[in-house]
């Protein structure tokens with residue numbers, strides 16, 4: 001397996017289908033509610049986003065991760081801080097450390113681009129995802145009530161200094 005940047009537009013459809021598969025049995029299965037592949041591509045093309053893929057020997061994408069600079073209009077603070085928007089591994093390949101390897105590579109690439117810290121947020125109570133980030137060195141950084149979707153959907157934040 002190797003990890004490399006996705007190629008746009010060649011990989012776009014496969015990235016979407018891997019993501020759809022990974023989330024299909026989660027509460028976030030309706031991707032259109034929280035993810036825009038079109039906007040992801042714009043941000044990548046603008047140099048403020050990174051999308052990595054894990055590919056097997058046959059070139060099949062097994063997992064992807066996407067991160068972007070949090071908010072360039074915040075000056076240094078906004079460009080040093082990156083946010084992970086997406087981590088997705090095919091269900092049939094989950095639990096084999098593919099997600100962890102993608103995350104570690106993402107941290108290196110972000111550091112090379114001048115990033116100093118990464119944060120991520122997920123649905124409160126999603127222990128599987130929270131544990132995934134904790135296992136990878138992310139520390140609990142608080143919660144925001146009613147942050148996602150409608151009322152009653154709170155988010156927990158995790159942060160890692162690179």
Ligand SMILES: CC(C)(COP(=O)(O)OP(=O)(O)OC[C@H]1O[C@@H](n2cnc3c(N)ncnc32)[C@H](O)[C@@H]1OP(=O)(O)O)[C@@H](O)C(=O)NCCC(=O)NCCS
Pocket residue numbers: 022023026085086087088089090093094095096097098099100101122127128129131132133135
């Ligand atoms: C979250 C996800 C990216 C993790 O990728 P992965 O390759 O399966 O994870 P890893 O094998 O690197 O696991 C690392 C740790 O995460 C946690 N974890 C992963 N899968 C888990 C599961 N099915 N149940 C509980 N904990 C799990 C464990 O703590 C694990 O450490 P361990 O194996 O030492 O116990 C993947 O499972 C996925 O695509 N999930 C659905 C989409 C999603 O919710 N993405 C995250 C929000 S953007």
